[in-house]
Structures are given as structure tokens and as C-alpha cells.
Amino acid sequence: MxxxxxxxxxxxxxxxxxxxxxxxxxxxxxxxxxxxxxxxxxxxxxxxxxxxxxxxxxxxxxxxxxxxxxxxxxxxxxxxxxxxxxxxxxxxxxxxxxxxxxxxxxxxxxxxxxxxxxxxxxxxxxxxxxxxxxxxxxxxxxxxxxxxxxxxxxxxxxxxxxxxxxxxxxxxxxxxxxxxxxxxxxxxxxxxxxxxxxxxxxxxxxxxxxxxxAYYGLEALLLNEDPPKYGNAHPSIIPYGIFDAEDGPMVVAVGNNAQFDRFCRGVIDRPDLADDERFKTNLGRGKNRDALVPEIHAELKRRKRKDLLERLSAAGIPCGEVLGLLEALKSERAxxxxxxxxxxxxxxxxxxxxxxxxxxxxxxxxxxxxxxxxxxxxxxxxxxxxxxxxxxxxxxxxxxxx
Known part of the structure; x- marks a missing residue:
């Protein structure tokens, strides 16, 4: 070149x-x-x-x-x-x-x-x-x-x-x-x-x-009211957001049902969540968000971030550290x-x-x-x-x- x-x-x-x-x-x-x-x-x-x-x-x-x-x-x-x-x-x-x-x-x-x-x-x-x-x-x-x-x-x-x-x-x-x-x-x-x-x-x-x-605006028109706020979570994809590992925050983005199954079985060792009928589809996970999300938070909080990132990557699930602004600018990637x-x-x-x-x-x-x-x-x-x-x-x- x-x-x-x-x-x-x-x-x-x-x-x-x-x-x-x-x-x-x-x-x-x-x-x-x-x-x-x-x-x-x-x-x-x-x-x-x-x-x-x-x-x-x-x-x-x-x-x-x-x-x-x-x-x-x-x-x-x-x-x-x-x-x-x-x-x-x-x-x-x-x-x-x-x-x-x-x-x-x-x-x-x-x-x-x-x-x-x-x-x-x-x-x-x-x-x-x-x-x-x-x-x-x-x-x-x-x-x-x-x-x-x-x-x-x-x-x-x-x-x-x-x-x-x-x-x-x-x-x-x-x-x-x-x-x-x-x-x-x-x-x-x-x-x-x-x-x-x-x-x-x-x-x-x-x-x-x-x-x-964008999609929030169109949802507001469909609902004829303001959609709920979800902070760092996603309004329609679960689990998708920022979670605390034992030693720091990280992003976990489980984008589909197959990823969710691998997440439960291979990352957090909770096959019971993968087999639960309430959580098998993303629509179901959205409907039962309040029952599922605390379980995920608790499991991730018990593990080291490095180990979780390795497991997530091996399972083909998008993930990453949450860096400070200065850390991001000085990162090897940047x-x-x-x-x-x-x-x-x-x-x-x-x-x-x-x-x-x-x-x-x-x-x-x-x-x-x-x-x-x-x-x-x-x-x-x-x-x-x-x-x-x-x-x-x-x-x-x-x-x-x-």
C-alpha cells in the first residue's frame, strides 16, 4: 500500500x-x-x-x-x-x-x-x-x-x-x-x-x-404517550445495557434468542433462565423484564470483568468494558x-x-x-x-x- x-x-x-x-x-x-x-x-x-x-x-x-x-x-x-x-x-x-x-x-x-x-x-x-x-x-x-x-x-x-x-x-x-x-x-x-x-x-x-x-418518537406516537425511560438499558432488547461486574462496569448486548440461550448456559451458568418459558423470546423477556433483569445483575456482580468478557466473546455475544473518557482516548484502539x-x-x-x-x-x-x-x-x-x-x-x- x-x-x-x-x-x-x-x-x-x-x-x-x-x-x-x-x-x-x-x-x-x-x-x-x-x-x-x-x-x-x-x-x-x-x-x-x-x-x-x-x-x-x-x-x-x-x-x-x-x-x-x-x-x-x-x-x-x-x-x-x-x-x-x-x-x-x-x-x-x-x-x-x-x-x-x-x-x-x-x-x-x-x-x-x-x-x-x-x-x-x-x-x-x-x-x-x-x-x-x-x-x-x-x-x-x-x-x-x-x-x-x-x-x-x-x-x-x-x-x-x-x-x-x-x-x-x-x-x-x-x-x-x-x-x-x-x-x-x-x-x-x-x-x-x-x-x-x-x-x-x-x-x-x-x-x-x-x-x-428516532424509534422513541415513533413509539410515543403509537402509544399516544411518552415511552418509559430505561436509562442504560434498551427499551426492547433484553439483556442489553451496562452491568456491574465484581470489579467494574461493562456492556452486555444480547441481541437475539440464540445469544440469550448461550449467555445463560455458557456465561452465567443459569440454564434454568434459558429454559424458563417467560424468557425464551425477546418479547417474553420484555414483558417479564422486572423478573429477569435482577437475576442477571446478581450473576454478573459475582464475577470478574475479565472472565466475563472472555466468556461473552467465546459465546459470540457483543460486550466491552465501560471506560472513562480519558481511558478511551488513550486506549490502544484509539x-x-x-x-x-x-x-x-x-x-x-x-x-x-x-x-x-x-x-x-x-x-x-x-x-x-x-x-x-x-x-x-x-x-x-x-x-x-x-x-x-x-x-x-x-x-x-x-x-x-x-
Missing amino acids: SNETPKLPLDGVRVLDLSRVLAGPMCAMALADLGAEVIKVEHPGRGDDTRDWGLRIGKTETAYFNSANRNKESICLDLGTADGQAIARDLAARSDIVIQNFKFGGAEKFGVGYEQLREANPKLIYCSISGYDRTGPEAARPGYDLVIQGEAGLTALNGERGQAPLKFGVAAVDMFTGMYATQAILAALFDRQRGGPGRHIEMALFDCGLMIT IEGGLVTEQPHPLAGSAHVLAPPYRFDGQRPPVRLPPPQLGQHTEAVLKQVLGLSPERLSELRAKGVL
Whole structure:
């Protein structure tokens, strides 16, 4: 196998990333990972809001910012000025894709709305990300992940039975919205390659949040009420969840009746459970969950995790340790897979950056550019893409545009 990095699918595609925080930047980063040139536009003074969130790295980056901004170039541009708006429009005219998540009407206020840009670039693929339907009565409401998690019913399905509403540990709605937006952009790009038109893609956090409810949402409609909460257990497959061995937690995922029979006889030495008519089918196990699950918990609690994992694996039953976050990131699996990289940093010395999660022709795409310092590429991008002279750049900088 060649050690050369294969040409990435979006090589030659330019993205103008006017977004900030998470959903838009995650979308732009996914396109960057696939080979696109991504120019991230930030305010000269403060930059992306997430440059001030969480743990600091260097002077202008944080762990939060770095999680959504690898493989990008950062330029500073004050879109509140006429010169800044003109530069943004010139960049959009030379781009394939524009991503923005300004408050409703903000893009038009800054002269970078879809209708304002398509005149100069009819083939432009333009993605607007908002909190709610841009054609509905809530169009002007700002969108925040936690608010959407509450309104979309997501906090109602998390946690244990009787527990108060609980959010996801990460900003799941923002992240899913970013990935759904990437899908839509790639579909539009593919269609454009076949001679199709430019497109205005509109994404709403609430729409994507509702999609995440998946089978829980459909069950709620069937029941005409909220389904029960099951915490770390599965609503319809038993035993399937997190269990405590004598020396630590582990995942056991018994996916079918044959696996359950092997689990009872070969793992926990309880053939009586396998022979019990109440438990022979998954539907039966679901109906008699309260009688079966305590028995399983008790049997697993009496055994060492290593022994259980060996027995489960020998029986062909999916299983695994439950690791801490740091343990997972430092695991042999993550290191051998090249999922955690260390990138040079001019102030911090180095910074950890996660790698793209996919492979092409057996190779993972590299982190071509570490998350950028604020405005790190302003002059280089404006010289190369727009051909601005050093004198013009100095003039713009003196006026506070850059």
C-alpha cells in the first residue's frame, strides 16, 4: 500500500464558513476533512464565540473551538463595515459553498444573504442554519442546543425511570444538525456536478432534534404517550445495557434468542433462565423484564470483568468494558487507529486534535491544518484568492476591517 495520501473527494472545492459556535462549524469541518478548502470568517476582535469557551490552548484557541475547526483557515473580517461586506461577497463569488448561521435576517443585513450572493454566483450552494423553520412564526427565535433538546422531547427520553429531564452529555442537536447539513450540501454538490442549479439549503435545529428521537418518537406516537425511560438499558432488547461486574462496569448486548440461550448456559451458568418459558423470546423477556433483569445483575456482580468478557466473546455475544473518557482516548484502539493526533502549536508547543473518522482506500485523511489562531490566514487568503495588494491590506487593517 502506498504511503502517499490519496487525493480527497472534495479537493478543489472552496467553502466560505460564515458560521460560529457548533452546528455550522461542524458542517464546515466535515467538508474540510473531505478535502475542501475552508475559509473561516471571524470578527477581528473576538472571533468565534467558542474561542472563549472551556479550557484555553495558547492565546486564541480552546478545546471547544478546536473540536470543530480543524483543517480550516481563519481570516478576520468586520462584516459591519462596507469594505468587509464587499470582501465577503468577493470571496463568496469565488466559492462553491457558503455556510451561515446568523440570527434571522443577519446575513441580509451584512450583505451576504442568498439572494444577494447568487447574482454573482448562480451555481452557489448556500446553507442557512437556524433554530427554527425560517418560514414559520418562530423564524426569529435564536436556537440553542439545550433549549431544542427540551422542546424536541430529547431530555424526556434520557435517564432512569422516574428521573427528571436530562440532557445529552454533548450538544447532540448541534452536532447532528451539522452532519445533516453536510449531507444536504454534498447532495446539492453532486447534483450541480450533473448540471443542476445552485441551491439554498435551510436547516433548523428543532427539525434535526426531532429526527434524533428516532424509534422513541415513533413509539410515543403509537402509544399516544411518552415511552418509559430505561436509562442504560434498551427499551426492547433484553439483556442489553451496562452491568456491574465484581470489579467494574461493562456492556452486555444480547441481541437475539440464540445469544440469550448461550449467555445463560455458557456465561452465567443459569440454564434454568434459558429454559424458563417467560424468557425464551425477546418479547417474553420484555414483558417479564422486572423478573429477569435482577437475576442477571446478581450473576454478573459475582464475577470478574475479565472472565466475563472472555466468556461473552467465546459465546459470540457483543460486550466491552465501560471506560472513562480519558481511558478511551488513550486506549490502544484509539492510538493504533490514529484517532488522536498531536499538532504543533506556536504558543502551547502542541495541542491534541482528533482526526477525521473515516478512511479512503485504507487511509485516514490527515489533519492538514491544525485549528487556526484567530486571523492566522487573513493576509495569505486575501492575497491568494482576491489578489489584494500589500498596500490595500495595510489600508484595510488601519481602518479596522481586518
